[in-house]
Amino acid sequence: MADLQRLYAAEYENCKYLFAPYIQFSYPCQRDLNMSMKRTWISEVKGHIGEKVLLKGWVHTLRPIGKLKFIVLRDRTGFVQAKLKGEKAPAAEIKEEAAIQIIGTVVEDPRAPEGIEVDVEELRILSSPVEIPPIQINRPLAVIGVRLETALDHRTLSLRHPEIGSVFRVRAELIWAFREYLRSQGFLEVQTPKIVAAGTEGGTALFPVQYFERTAYLAQSPQFYKQMLVGAGYERVFEVGPVYRAEQHNTVRHLNEYISLDYEMGFIDDFREITQVETELLRFMFEHIGRACPKELGLYKAEVPRVPKEIPHITLADAIEILKKRHNKQCEGDLDPEGEKLLCEYTKEELGSEFVFVTHYPRATRPMYAMPNEEDPTLTNTFDLLCRGLEITTGGQRIHPYNMLVESIQSRGLNPSDFDFYLEIFKYGMPPHGGLAIGAERLTAQLLNLTNIREASFFPRDRTRIVP
RNA sequence: GGGGGUGUAGUGUAGCGGCCUAACACGCUGCCCUGUCAAGGCAGAGACCGCGGGUUCAAAUCCCGUCAUCCCCGCCA
Numbered sequence: 329m330a331d332l333q334r335l336y337a338a339e340y341e342n343c344k345y346l347f348a349p350y351i352q353f354s355y356p357c358q359r360d361l362n363m364s365m366k367r368t369w370i371s372e373v374k375g376h377i378g379e380k381v382l383l384k385g386w387v388h389t390l391r392p393i394g395k396l397k398f399i400v401l402r403d404r405t406g407f408v409q410a411k412l413k414g415e416k417a418p419a420a421e422i423k424e425e426a427a428i429q430i431i432g433t434v435v436e437d438p439r440a441p442e443g444i445e446v447d448v449e450e451l452r453i454l455s456s457p458v459e460i461p462p463i464q465i466n467r468p469l470a471v472i473g474v475r476l477e478t479a480l481d482h483r484t485l486s487l488r489h490p491e492i493g494s495v496f497r498v499r500a501e502l503i504w505a506f507r508e509y510l511r512s513q514g515f516l517e518v519q520t521p522k523i524v525a526a527g528t529e530g531g532t533a534l535f536p537v538q539y540f541e542r543t544a545y546l547a548q549s550p551q552f553y554k555q556m557l558v559g560a561g562y563e564r565v566f567e568v569g570p571v572y573r574a575e576q577h578n579t580v581r582h583l584n585e586y587i588s589l590d591y592e593m594g595f596i597d598d599f600r601e602i603t604q605v606e607t608e609l610l611r612f613m614f615e616h617i618g619r620a621c622p623k624e625l626g627l628y629k630a631e632v633p634r635v636p637k638e639i640p641h642i643t644l645a646d647a648i649e650i651l652k653k654r655h656n657k658q659c660e661g662d663l664d665p666e667g668e669k670l671l672c673e674y675t676k677e678e679l680g681s682e683f684v685f686v687t688h689y690p691r692a693t694r695p696m697y698a699m700p701n702e703e704d705p706t707l708t709n710t711f712d713l714l715c716r717g718l719e720i721t722t723g724g725q726r727i728h729p730y731n732m733l734v735e736s737i738q739s740r741g742l743n744p745s746d747f748d749f750y751l752e753i754f755k756y757g758m759p760p761h762g763g764l765a766i767g768a769e770r771l772t773a774q775l776l777n778l779t780n781i782r783e784a785s786f787f788p789r790d791r792t793r794i795v796p
Numbered sequence: 797g798g799g800g801g802u803g804u805a806g807u808g809u810a811g812c813g814g815c816c817u818a819a820c821a822c823g824c825u826g827c828c829c830u831g832u833c834a835a836g837g838c839a840g841a842g843a844c845c846g847c848g849g850g851u852u853c854a855a856a857u858c859c860c861g862u863c864a865u866c867c868c869c870g871c872c873a
Contacts, residue, residue, distance in 0.1 A: 393836090394829040409833075424823095439831050460806050460824060467834060472822065473808040477865065532872065549873090575871060576797065586873065664869085712873095720873065767873030781873095792865075 365431065371405035374444050376434045383408070383446065384429040384454075386488070389466045390422060397422070399448075400441075400466070401430065409445040425461055425488070427454040465489050476780055483787055483796050494624040495784055498617060499772045503568055505616040506589050506766075509609050515564040515591055520553035522546060522570065526746060533574035535584075546572035549765060552750045554592040555697070555726055558761045559753035566591035568768075578791040580780040581665075581718060583769060585789040592763030599699070599709040599725040602762045603641065603685050606713065606721065610683070611635035617775065628776040633682040633716065640679045641711070643688040647671050662693060669717035687711040696736045699725040699762070709762070716774045723764020730754040 368381040385403035392398075397412040399422070410430055422428070432446040462482050464472045469491045479486035487493040507517065523537060524547045534545040549571050557565045571588040596602065617625070618632045625632065642650070644662070651657040651667055654674060659667045663686065675684040688707040691700060698708040710724025727733045733754055737744045744751065769784040782788040787796055 389833075389835095391832050391835060392829085393832050396830045396832075398832050398835090400833075411831085413830085437831085439833095441833055462806055464807070464823065467822075471808095471834060475808075475866090478807070571873085573872070577869095577871065578866085579868070580866095582872070588873070718873090722873065765873065770873055 426456040505613040509612040520550040558594040563594040587768035589766040594759040594761040725762035
Protein backbone atom coordinates (compact mmCIF):
# COMPACT_ATOMS: atom_id res chain seq x y z
CA MET A 329 0.00 0.00 0.00
CA ALA A 330 2.74 2.43 0.98
CA ASP A 331 4.58 1.52 -2.23
CA LEU A 332 1.52 2.26 -4.26
CA GLN A 333 1.14 5.64 -2.63
CA ARG A 334 4.79 6.45 -3.32
CA LEU A 335 4.21 5.45 -6.92
CA TYR A 336 1.23 7.77 -7.22
CA ALA A 337 3.12 10.58 -5.56
CA ALA A 338 6.06 10.14 -7.91
CA GLU A 339 3.80 10.02 -10.91
CA TYR A 340 2.13 13.22 -9.88
CA GLU A 341 5.47 14.92 -9.49
CA ASN A 342 6.29 14.00 -13.09
CA CYS A 343 2.97 15.23 -14.40
CA LYS A 344 3.34 18.53 -12.68
CA TYR A 345 5.94 19.73 -15.17
CA LEU A 346 3.54 19.08 -18.04
CA PHE A 347 1.07 21.48 -16.48
CA ALA A 348 3.68 24.02 -15.52
CA PRO A 349 2.51 26.75 -17.96
CA TYR A 350 -0.87 26.83 -16.26
CA ILE A 351 0.33 26.97 -12.70
CA GLN A 352 -0.33 30.25 -10.97
CA PHE A 353 2.49 31.03 -8.69
CA SER A 354 1.68 32.89 -5.57
CA TYR A 355 3.29 33.41 -2.23
CA PRO A 356 6.12 32.76 -1.89
CA CYS A 357 6.51 32.33 -5.64
CA GLN A 358 9.27 29.83 -5.37
CA ARG A 359 9.62 27.88 -8.56
CA ASP A 360 11.57 24.95 -7.18
CA LEU A 361 9.13 24.48 -4.32
CA ASN A 362 10.75 21.58 -2.52
CA MET A 363 10.52 19.26 -5.46
CA SER A 364 12.17 16.55 -3.46
CA MET A 365 9.38 16.40 -0.87
CA LYS A 366 6.96 13.51 -1.02
CA ARG A 367 3.27 14.20 -0.72
CA THR A 368 1.60 13.25 2.54
CA TRP A 369 -1.99 12.05 2.41
CA ILE A 370 -4.26 14.01 4.68
CA SER A 371 -5.41 10.88 6.50
CA GLU A 372 -1.80 10.37 7.60
CA VAL A 373 -1.09 13.89 8.77
CA LYS A 374 -1.65 13.08 12.42
CA GLY A 375 1.32 10.73 12.29
CA HIS A 376 3.61 13.62 11.39
CA ILE A 377 3.22 16.00 14.32
CA GLY A 378 6.08 18.45 14.45
CA GLU A 379 7.19 17.58 10.91
CA LYS A 380 7.10 19.57 7.73
CA VAL A 381 4.75 18.01 5.16
CA LEU A 382 3.67 18.57 1.57
CA LEU A 383 -0.13 18.38 1.17
CA LYS A 384 -2.19 18.62 -1.99
CA GLY A 385 -5.91 18.89 -2.41
CA TRP A 386 -8.88 21.19 -2.80
CA VAL A 387 -9.87 24.16 -0.67
CA HIS A 388 -12.92 22.75 1.07
CA THR A 389 -13.65 25.79 3.21
CA LEU A 390 -12.03 29.16 3.57
CA ARG A 391 -12.55 31.22 6.71
CA PRO A 392 -10.74 34.53 7.06
CA ILE A 393 -10.64 35.82 10.62
CA GLY A 394 -8.97 39.19 10.53
CA LYS A 395 -5.45 38.55 9.36
CA LEU A 396 -5.74 34.83 10.03
CA LYS A 397 -7.03 32.51 7.34
CA PHE A 398 -8.25 28.99 7.98
CA ILE A 399 -8.34 26.58 5.07
CA VAL A 400 -9.88 23.15 5.36
CA LEU A 401 -7.97 21.14 2.78
CA ARG A 402 -9.60 18.08 1.24
CA ASP A 403 -7.92 15.24 -0.60
CA ARG A 404 -9.15 11.78 -1.47
CA THR A 405 -8.33 10.57 2.03
CA GLY A 406 -9.91 13.23 4.22
CA PHE A 407 -9.81 16.76 5.62
CA VAL A 408 -7.33 18.80 7.60
CA GLN A 409 -7.30 22.41 8.74
CA ALA A 410 -4.48 24.60 7.53
CA LYS A 411 -3.70 28.04 8.94
CA LEU A 412 -2.29 31.01 7.07
CA LYS A 413 -0.93 33.94 9.01
CA GLY A 414 -1.82 37.49 8.15
CA GLU A 415 0.53 39.47 6.05
CA LYS A 416 2.04 36.35 4.52
CA ALA A 417 -1.26 35.11 3.12
CA PRO A 418 -2.02 35.48 -0.61
CA ALA A 419 -5.34 36.80 0.51
CA ALA A 420 -7.59 37.40 -2.46
CA GLU A 421 -6.62 34.70 -4.86
CA ILE A 422 -7.49 31.64 -2.78
CA LYS A 423 -11.00 30.43 -3.55
CA GLU A 424 -13.02 27.52 -2.30
CA GLU A 425 -12.60 24.46 -4.53
CA ALA A 426 -9.25 25.69 -5.86
CA ALA A 427 -6.68 22.92 -6.31
CA ILE A 428 -3.70 23.85 -4.18
CA GLN A 429 -0.60 22.44 -2.56
CA ILE A 430 0.88 23.55 0.68
CA ILE A 431 3.99 22.95 2.70
CA GLY A 432 3.65 23.42 6.39
CA THR A 433 4.32 22.07 9.84
CA VAL A 434 1.87 19.76 11.53
CA VAL A 435 1.03 21.06 15.00
CA GLU A 436 -1.21 20.01 17.82
CA ASP A 437 -3.63 22.71 18.93
CA PRO A 438 -6.72 22.07 21.03
CA ARG A 439 -8.50 24.89 19.18
CA ALA A 440 -8.21 23.06 15.86
CA PRO A 441 -10.67 20.43 14.66
CA GLU A 442 -9.57 17.08 16.09
CA GLY A 443 -6.68 18.93 17.71
CA ILE A 444 -4.50 18.96 14.58
CA GLU A 445 -3.69 21.64 12.06
CA VAL A 446 -0.98 22.61 9.61
CA ASP A 447 0.85 25.93 9.87
CA VAL A 448 1.28 26.91 6.25
CA GLU A 449 4.71 28.06 5.21
CA GLU A 450 4.37 27.84 1.45
CA LEU A 451 1.23 27.70 -0.65
CA ARG A 452 0.78 27.23 -4.35
CA ILE A 453 -2.48 27.54 -6.25
CA LEU A 454 -2.50 24.91 -8.97
CA SER A 455 -5.83 25.86 -10.47
CA SER A 456 -8.52 28.22 -9.29
CA PRO A 457 -12.26 28.22 -10.15
CA VAL A 458 -13.14 30.61 -12.97
CA GLU A 459 -16.87 30.53 -12.21
CA ILE A 460 -19.07 30.27 -9.16
CA PRO A 461 -19.70 26.55 -8.72
CA PRO A 462 -23.42 25.69 -9.05
CA ILE A 463 -23.14 23.28 -6.13
CA GLN A 464 -21.68 24.02 -2.73
CA ILE A 465 -19.33 21.26 -1.78
CA ASN A 466 -18.72 22.25 1.84
CA ARG A 467 -22.18 22.23 3.34
CA PRO A 468 -24.50 19.38 4.26
CA LEU A 469 -26.98 18.38 1.57
CA ALA A 470 -29.75 19.00 4.08
CA VAL A 471 -28.68 22.65 4.11
CA ILE A 472 -27.94 23.32 0.43
CA GLY A 473 -30.76 21.11 -0.83
CA VAL A 474 -29.39 20.24 -4.27
CA ARG A 475 -31.95 18.67 -6.57
CA LEU A 476 -30.89 15.37 -8.11
CA GLU A 477 -31.27 16.87 -11.56
CA THR A 478 -28.82 19.64 -10.69
CA ALA A 479 -26.40 17.17 -9.15
CA LEU A 480 -26.50 15.04 -12.31
CA ASP A 481 -26.19 18.02 -14.64
CA HIS A 482 -23.00 18.96 -12.81
CA ARG A 483 -21.95 15.42 -12.03
CA THR A 484 -18.19 15.72 -11.71
CA LEU A 485 -18.60 18.67 -9.39
CA SER A 486 -21.36 17.09 -7.33
CA LEU A 487 -19.26 13.95 -6.86
CA ARG A 488 -16.83 16.12 -4.90
CA HIS A 489 -19.51 16.52 -2.26
CA PRO A 490 -18.74 13.94 0.42
CA GLU A 491 -22.38 12.96 0.83
CA ILE A 492 -22.73 12.38 -2.90
CA GLY A 493 -19.35 10.95 -3.84
CA SER A 494 -19.06 8.47 -1.00
CA VAL A 495 -21.71 6.28 -2.62
CA PHE A 496 -19.10 5.16 -5.08
CA ARG A 497 -16.53 4.17 -2.50
CA VAL A 498 -19.17 1.83 -1.13
CA ARG A 499 -20.14 0.60 -4.59
CA ALA A 500 -16.50 -0.07 -5.45
CA GLU A 501 -16.06 -2.09 -2.26
CA LEU A 502 -19.21 -4.10 -2.99
CA ILE A 503 -17.90 -4.96 -6.43
CA TRP A 504 -14.46 -5.76 -5.07
CA ALA A 505 -16.03 -8.14 -2.54
CA PHE A 506 -18.20 -9.72 -5.23
CA ARG A 507 -15.07 -10.54 -7.22
CA GLU A 508 -13.05 -11.61 -4.22
CA TYR A 509 -15.64 -14.05 -2.91
CA LEU A 510 -16.41 -15.68 -6.23
CA ARG A 511 -12.72 -16.05 -7.05
CA SER A 512 -12.26 -17.79 -3.72
CA GLN A 513 -14.96 -20.24 -4.77
CA GLY A 514 -13.28 -21.11 -8.03
CA PHE A 515 -15.18 -18.78 -10.34
CA LEU A 516 -13.33 -17.34 -13.33
CA GLU A 517 -13.85 -13.70 -14.23
CA VAL A 518 -14.96 -13.38 -17.84
CA GLN A 519 -15.93 -10.64 -20.26
CA THR A 520 -18.61 -11.25 -22.84
CA PRO A 521 -19.55 -9.15 -25.87
CA LYS A 522 -21.74 -6.13 -25.39
CA ILE A 523 -22.46 -5.89 -29.10
CA VAL A 524 -24.61 -8.85 -30.02
CA ALA A 525 -26.27 -10.14 -33.16
CA ALA A 526 -29.90 -10.25 -32.19
CA GLY A 527 -32.43 -9.59 -29.49
CA THR A 528 -33.06 -13.25 -29.08
CA GLU A 529 -33.44 -13.53 -25.35
CA GLY A 530 -36.64 -11.58 -25.23
CA GLY A 531 -38.21 -9.94 -22.22
CA THR A 532 -36.95 -6.46 -22.84
CA ALA A 533 -36.41 -3.91 -25.59
CA LEU A 534 -32.95 -3.55 -27.08
CA PHE A 535 -30.89 -0.69 -28.43
CA PRO A 536 -29.99 -1.22 -32.06
CA VAL A 537 -26.51 -0.17 -33.16
CA GLN A 538 -25.25 0.26 -36.68
CA TYR A 539 -22.59 -2.41 -37.09
CA PHE A 540 -21.04 -1.80 -40.51
CA GLU A 541 -23.59 -2.99 -43.04
CA ARG A 542 -26.00 -4.58 -40.59
CA THR A 543 -27.87 -3.90 -37.38
CA ALA A 544 -26.54 -5.24 -34.11
CA TYR A 545 -27.77 -4.68 -30.56
CA LEU A 546 -26.39 -3.71 -27.18
CA ALA A 547 -26.50 -6.74 -24.90
CA GLN A 548 -29.40 -6.82 -22.45
CA SER A 549 -27.45 -9.32 -20.33
CA PRO A 550 -24.51 -11.71 -20.59
CA GLN A 551 -26.94 -14.59 -20.17
CA PHE A 552 -26.22 -16.74 -23.22
CA TYR A 553 -22.48 -16.15 -23.15
CA LYS A 554 -22.00 -16.97 -19.49
CA GLN A 555 -23.91 -20.23 -19.97
CA MET A 556 -21.80 -21.01 -23.02
CA LEU A 557 -18.62 -20.45 -21.00
CA VAL A 558 -19.86 -22.83 -18.29
CA GLY A 559 -20.25 -25.41 -21.05
CA ALA A 560 -16.87 -24.43 -22.44
CA GLY A 561 -15.32 -26.08 -19.42
CA TYR A 562 -14.81 -23.22 -16.97
CA GLU A 563 -17.77 -24.52 -14.91
CA ARG A 564 -17.96 -21.39 -12.78
CA VAL A 565 -17.79 -17.91 -14.28
CA PHE A 566 -18.68 -14.42 -13.23
CA GLU A 567 -18.81 -11.06 -14.91
CA VAL A 568 -19.02 -7.44 -13.82
CA GLY A 569 -20.17 -5.36 -16.72
CA PRO A 570 -22.71 -3.03 -18.26
CA VAL A 571 -26.03 -4.16 -19.67
CA TYR A 572 -28.48 -2.16 -21.72
CA ARG A 573 -32.26 -2.06 -21.56
CA ALA A 574 -34.22 0.05 -24.03
CA GLU A 575 -37.32 0.17 -21.85
CA GLN A 576 -39.12 3.50 -21.66
CA HIS A 577 -39.35 3.21 -17.92
CA ASN A 578 -38.67 6.33 -15.96
CA THR A 579 -38.65 5.42 -12.30
CA VAL A 580 -36.43 5.68 -9.24
CA ARG A 581 -35.34 2.05 -9.65
CA HIS A 582 -34.55 1.78 -13.38
CA LEU A 583 -31.62 2.74 -15.56
CA ASN A 584 -31.17 2.09 -19.25
CA GLU A 585 -27.53 1.19 -18.65
CA TYR A 586 -26.46 -0.44 -15.43
CA ILE A 587 -23.77 -2.67 -14.02
CA SER A 588 -24.79 -6.29 -13.77
CA LEU A 589 -23.06 -8.61 -11.32
CA ASP A 590 -23.50 -12.01 -12.91
CA TYR A 591 -22.43 -15.50 -12.09
CA GLU A 592 -23.19 -18.89 -13.56
CA MET A 593 -22.20 -22.31 -12.21
CA GLY A 594 -22.21 -25.82 -13.60
CA PHE A 595 -22.83 -29.30 -12.19
CA ILE A 596 -25.47 -28.19 -9.72
CA ASP A 597 -27.95 -30.65 -8.22
CA ASP A 598 -30.61 -28.11 -7.43
CA PHE A 599 -31.28 -24.38 -7.87
CA ARG A 600 -30.76 -24.00 -4.15
CA GLU A 601 -27.04 -24.35 -4.74
CA ILE A 602 -27.26 -21.03 -6.55
CA THR A 603 -29.14 -19.31 -3.75
CA GLN A 604 -26.73 -20.78 -1.22
CA VAL A 605 -23.78 -19.29 -3.05
CA GLU A 606 -25.56 -15.96 -3.21
CA THR A 607 -26.32 -16.07 0.51
CA GLU A 608 -22.66 -16.63 1.36
CA LEU A 609 -21.64 -14.08 -1.26
CA LEU A 610 -23.91 -11.39 0.16
CA ARG A 611 -22.75 -12.12 3.68
CA PHE A 612 -19.15 -11.71 2.58
CA MET A 613 -19.94 -8.51 0.69
CA PHE A 614 -21.86 -6.88 3.52
CA GLU A 615 -19.39 -7.91 6.20
CA HIS A 616 -16.68 -6.41 4.05
CA ILE A 617 -18.62 -3.16 3.74
CA GLY A 618 -19.06 -3.05 7.51
CA ARG A 619 -15.29 -3.20 7.92
CA ALA A 620 -14.22 -1.12 4.92
CA CYS A 621 -16.78 1.70 4.90
CA PRO A 622 -17.78 2.69 8.44
CA LYS A 623 -17.50 6.42 7.64
CA GLU A 624 -19.58 6.16 4.50
CA LEU A 625 -22.24 4.08 6.25
CA GLY A 626 -22.39 6.70 8.98
CA LEU A 627 -22.81 9.44 6.40
CA TYR A 628 -25.94 7.75 5.01
CA LYS A 629 -27.14 6.53 8.40
CA ALA A 630 -27.07 3.12 6.77
CA GLU A 631 -27.05 -0.15 8.61
CA VAL A 632 -25.58 -3.17 6.92
CA PRO A 633 -28.31 -5.78 6.66
CA ARG A 634 -27.55 -8.98 8.51
CA VAL A 635 -27.54 -11.91 6.14
CA PRO A 636 -29.12 -14.86 7.99
CA LYS A 637 -27.58 -18.32 7.87
CA GLU A 638 -30.39 -19.19 5.53
CA ILE A 639 -32.37 -16.58 3.62
CA PRO A 640 -36.06 -17.58 3.59
CA HIS A 641 -37.34 -19.17 0.38
CA ILE A 642 -41.01 -18.54 -0.36
CA THR A 643 -42.73 -19.74 -3.48
CA LEU A 644 -44.45 -17.09 -5.52
CA ALA A 645 -47.78 -18.84 -4.89
CA ASP A 646 -47.22 -18.74 -1.13
CA ALA A 647 -46.11 -15.12 -1.30
CA ILE A 648 -49.31 -14.16 -3.07
CA GLU A 649 -51.27 -16.11 -0.46
CA ILE A 650 -49.47 -14.33 2.39
CA LEU A 651 -50.23 -10.92 0.89
CA LYS A 652 -53.86 -11.86 0.49
CA LYS A 653 -54.12 -12.99 4.12
CA ARG A 654 -52.13 -10.22 5.75
CA HIS A 655 -53.05 -7.25 3.59
CA ASN A 656 -56.06 -8.42 1.62
CA LYS A 657 -54.00 -7.61 -1.44
CA GLN A 658 -54.62 -9.24 -4.80
CA CYS A 659 -51.53 -9.97 -6.86
CA GLU A 660 -51.89 -11.88 -10.09
CA GLY A 661 -48.96 -13.70 -11.67
CA ASP A 662 -46.26 -11.60 -10.05
CA LEU A 663 -45.65 -9.22 -7.20
CA ASP A 664 -46.01 -5.53 -7.96
CA PRO A 665 -43.69 -3.01 -6.30
CA GLU A 666 -46.09 -2.64 -3.36
CA GLY A 667 -46.32 -6.42 -3.01
CA GLU A 668 -42.54 -6.64 -2.87
CA LYS A 669 -42.46 -4.09 -0.06
CA LEU A 670 -45.18 -5.82 1.93
CA LEU A 671 -43.58 -9.24 1.53
CA CYS A 672 -40.29 -7.86 2.82
CA GLU A 673 -42.07 -6.38 5.82
CA TYR A 674 -43.52 -9.80 6.48
CA THR A 675 -40.20 -11.65 6.27
CA LYS A 676 -38.49 -9.05 8.43
CA GLU A 677 -41.15 -9.17 11.15
CA GLU A 678 -41.96 -12.86 11.08
CA LEU A 679 -38.74 -14.45 9.89
CA GLY A 680 -36.15 -11.87 10.90
CA SER A 681 -34.67 -11.45 7.44
CA GLU A 682 -34.32 -8.35 5.29
CA PHE A 683 -33.90 -10.69 2.33
CA VAL A 684 -36.26 -13.17 0.81
CA PHE A 685 -36.01 -15.48 -2.17
CA VAL A 686 -39.26 -15.69 -4.09
CA THR A 687 -39.17 -18.95 -6.02
CA HIS A 688 -40.96 -21.03 -8.62
CA TYR A 689 -42.23 -18.45 -11.06
CA PRO A 690 -44.60 -19.69 -13.78
CA ARG A 691 -43.00 -20.69 -17.06
CA ALA A 692 -44.98 -18.06 -18.93
CA THR A 693 -43.28 -15.26 -16.98
CA ARG A 694 -39.74 -16.57 -17.43
CA PRO A 695 -37.44 -16.81 -20.44
CA MET A 696 -37.21 -19.91 -22.62
CA TYR A 697 -34.00 -21.13 -20.95
CA ALA A 698 -35.60 -21.38 -17.48
CA MET A 699 -35.67 -24.96 -16.17
CA PRO A 700 -39.21 -26.26 -15.58
CA ASN A 701 -39.95 -27.64 -12.13
CA GLU A 702 -39.88 -31.44 -11.88
CA GLU A 703 -43.08 -31.65 -9.84
CA ASP A 704 -45.09 -28.95 -11.56
CA PRO A 705 -43.91 -28.29 -15.10
CA THR A 706 -45.98 -25.11 -15.32
CA LEU A 707 -43.50 -23.62 -12.85
CA THR A 708 -39.75 -23.02 -13.11
CA ASN A 709 -36.78 -23.52 -10.83
CA THR A 710 -36.17 -19.81 -10.76
CA PHE A 711 -36.13 -17.12 -8.15
CA ASP A 712 -35.92 -13.41 -7.43
CA LEU A 713 -34.14 -12.02 -4.40
CA LEU A 714 -35.86 -9.13 -2.67
CA CYS A 715 -33.88 -6.85 -0.39
CA ARG A 716 -35.62 -4.22 1.73
CA GLY A 717 -38.61 -4.18 -0.55
CA LEU A 718 -36.86 -4.18 -3.92
CA GLU A 719 -35.93 -6.90 -6.37
CA ILE A 720 -32.14 -6.98 -6.63
CA THR A 721 -31.57 -10.38 -8.23
CA THR A 722 -33.13 -12.67 -10.78
CA GLY A 723 -31.75 -16.16 -11.27
CA GLY A 724 -32.46 -19.79 -11.61
CA GLN A 725 -31.59 -23.14 -12.98
CA ARG A 726 -31.30 -23.27 -16.78
CA ILE A 727 -32.37 -25.97 -19.20
CA HIS A 728 -29.33 -28.06 -20.04
CA PRO A 729 -30.65 -31.00 -22.17
CA TYR A 730 -30.32 -30.01 -25.82
CA ASN A 731 -33.67 -31.38 -26.94
CA MET A 732 -35.58 -29.81 -24.09
CA LEU A 733 -34.04 -26.43 -24.86
CA VAL A 734 -34.89 -26.69 -28.56
CA GLU A 735 -38.46 -27.59 -27.66
CA SER A 736 -38.68 -24.71 -25.24
CA ILE A 737 -37.48 -22.30 -27.92
CA GLN A 738 -40.03 -23.65 -30.36
CA SER A 739 -42.84 -23.49 -27.81
CA ARG A 740 -42.26 -19.72 -27.66
CA GLY A 741 -42.74 -19.42 -31.38
CA LEU A 742 -39.02 -18.80 -31.88
CA ASN A 743 -36.74 -20.40 -34.45
CA PRO A 744 -33.97 -22.57 -32.95
CA SER A 745 -31.70 -21.89 -35.90
CA ASP A 746 -31.48 -18.27 -34.72
CA PHE A 747 -29.85 -19.66 -31.60
CA ASP A 748 -27.24 -21.90 -33.23
CA PHE A 749 -24.36 -20.01 -31.65
CA TYR A 750 -25.91 -20.54 -28.23
CA LEU A 751 -27.16 -24.08 -28.72
CA GLU A 752 -23.93 -25.56 -30.06
CA ILE A 753 -22.33 -26.41 -26.75
CA PHE A 754 -25.62 -27.93 -25.52
CA LYS A 755 -25.10 -30.64 -28.14
CA TYR A 756 -21.85 -31.74 -26.56
CA GLY A 757 -22.54 -32.48 -22.93
CA MET A 758 -23.90 -29.42 -21.13
CA PRO A 759 -23.90 -29.93 -17.36
CA PRO A 760 -26.88 -28.97 -15.20
CA HIS A 761 -26.27 -25.33 -14.38
CA GLY A 762 -27.72 -22.05 -13.28
CA GLY A 763 -26.85 -18.61 -12.10
CA LEU A 764 -28.09 -15.14 -11.41
CA ALA A 765 -27.57 -11.43 -11.82
CA ILE A 766 -27.44 -8.69 -9.19
CA GLY A 767 -28.01 -5.07 -10.14
CA ALA A 768 -25.00 -3.23 -8.72
CA GLU A 769 -26.77 0.11 -8.49
CA ARG A 770 -29.86 -1.37 -6.90
CA LEU A 771 -27.78 -3.22 -4.35
CA THR A 772 -25.86 -0.06 -3.50
CA ALA A 773 -29.03 2.01 -3.32
CA GLN A 774 -30.75 -0.47 -1.01
CA LEU A 775 -27.71 -0.68 1.25
CA LEU A 776 -27.40 3.10 1.59
CA ASN A 777 -31.14 3.90 1.71
CA LEU A 778 -30.84 6.00 -1.45
CA THR A 779 -34.19 7.14 -2.78
CA ASN A 780 -33.20 7.12 -6.44
CA ILE A 781 -31.05 4.57 -8.27
CA ARG A 782 -29.46 7.39 -10.26
CA GLU A 783 -27.60 8.36 -7.11
CA ALA A 784 -25.72 5.06 -7.37
CA SER A 785 -24.61 5.63 -10.95
CA PHE A 786 -21.67 7.89 -11.82
CA PHE A 787 -23.20 9.04 -15.08
CA PRO A 788 -26.71 7.58 -15.26
CA ARG A 789 -28.35 6.81 -18.55
CA ASP A 790 -32.09 7.13 -18.27
CA ARG A 791 -34.99 7.88 -20.56
CA THR A 792 -33.86 11.44 -21.18
CA ARG A 793 -30.25 11.66 -20.09
CA ILE A 794 -27.17 10.80 -22.12
CA VAL A 795 -25.07 13.75 -20.92
CA PRO A 796 -22.80 14.05 -19.04
C1' G B 797 -46.80 2.63 -23.96
C1' G B 798 -50.42 4.90 -20.03
C1' G B 799 -51.12 8.46 -15.85
C1' G B 800 -49.93 12.51 -12.30
C1' G B 801 -46.93 16.72 -10.77
C1' U B 802 -43.35 20.80 -11.23
C1' G B 803 -40.75 24.98 -14.03
C1' U B 804 -39.43 32.07 -9.95
C1' A B 805 -31.45 35.17 -9.07
C1' G B 806 -25.58 30.64 -9.13
C1' U B 807 -28.29 26.94 -5.56
C1' G B 808 -32.74 25.67 -2.66
C1' U B 809 -37.44 27.66 -1.80
C1' A B 810 -41.76 31.44 -0.73
C1' G B 811 -45.46 34.19 -3.32
C1' C B 812 -50.65 31.32 -6.69
C1' G B 813 -55.38 37.64 -9.72
C1' G B 814 -54.15 44.22 -7.52
C1' C B 815 -50.37 45.30 -1.08
C1' C B 816 -44.69 42.29 -6.57
C1' U B 817 -40.80 48.25 -8.21
C1' A B 818 -40.99 39.72 -6.85
C1' A B 819 -39.41 37.78 -0.87
C1' C B 820 -36.18 34.44 2.24
C1' A B 821 -31.78 31.34 3.01
C1' C B 822 -27.10 29.87 1.24
C1' G B 823 -23.55 31.37 -2.30
C1' C B 824 -21.16 35.80 -4.76
C1' U B 825 -18.63 41.13 -4.40
C1' G B 826 -16.52 44.94 -1.00
C1' C B 827 -15.14 46.48 4.00
C1' C B 828 -14.26 44.95 9.37
C1' C B 829 -12.54 41.05 12.73
C1' U B 830 -5.84 36.73 15.29
C1' G B 831 -9.14 30.81 16.81
C1' U B 832 -12.73 29.99 13.00
C1' C B 833 -14.91 25.05 12.42
C1' A B 834 -23.10 25.24 8.99
C1' A B 835 -17.89 31.40 11.60
C1' G B 836 -19.69 36.55 12.70
C1' G B 837 -20.80 42.05 11.64
C1' C B 838 -21.82 45.99 7.96
C1' A B 839 -22.75 47.30 2.86
C1' G B 840 -23.88 45.67 -2.17
C1' A B 841 -24.76 43.12 -6.94
C1' G B 842 -27.72 39.37 -9.04
C1' A B 843 -34.54 37.08 -11.76
C1' C B 844 -37.67 40.56 -17.97
C1' C B 845 -41.05 34.54 -12.69
C1' G B 846 -39.15 28.05 -18.94
C1' C B 847 -41.11 29.72 -23.90
C1' G B 848 -45.45 31.31 -27.11
C1' G B 849 -50.44 32.80 -27.21
C1' G B 850 -55.10 34.02 -24.70
C1' U B 851 -58.64 35.88 -20.68
C1' U B 852 -58.75 40.49 -17.63
C1' C B 853 -58.95 47.42 -16.14
C1' A B 854 -54.85 44.37 -13.91
C1' A B 855 -51.16 37.91 -14.77
C1' A B 856 -45.30 35.05 -11.53
C1' U B 857 -50.51 33.98 -10.15
C1' C B 858 -56.21 31.90 -14.37
C1' C B 859 -56.73 29.22 -19.46
C1' C B 860 -54.53 26.89 -24.02
C1' G B 861 -50.26 25.23 -26.52
C1' U B 862 -45.16 24.01 -26.40
C1' C B 863 -40.50 22.60 -24.40
C1' A B 864 -37.94 20.82 -20.19
C1' U B 865 -37.99 18.03 -15.95
C1' C B 866 -39.59 14.91 -11.72
C1' C B 867 -42.61 10.94 -10.09
C1' C B 868 -46.18 6.68 -10.53
C1' C B 869 -47.84 2.20 -13.39
C1' G B 870 -46.56 -1.69 -16.95
C1' C B 871 -41.69 -4.26 -17.59
C1' C B 872 -37.46 -5.33 -15.20
C1' A B 873 -31.85 -5.65 -11.98
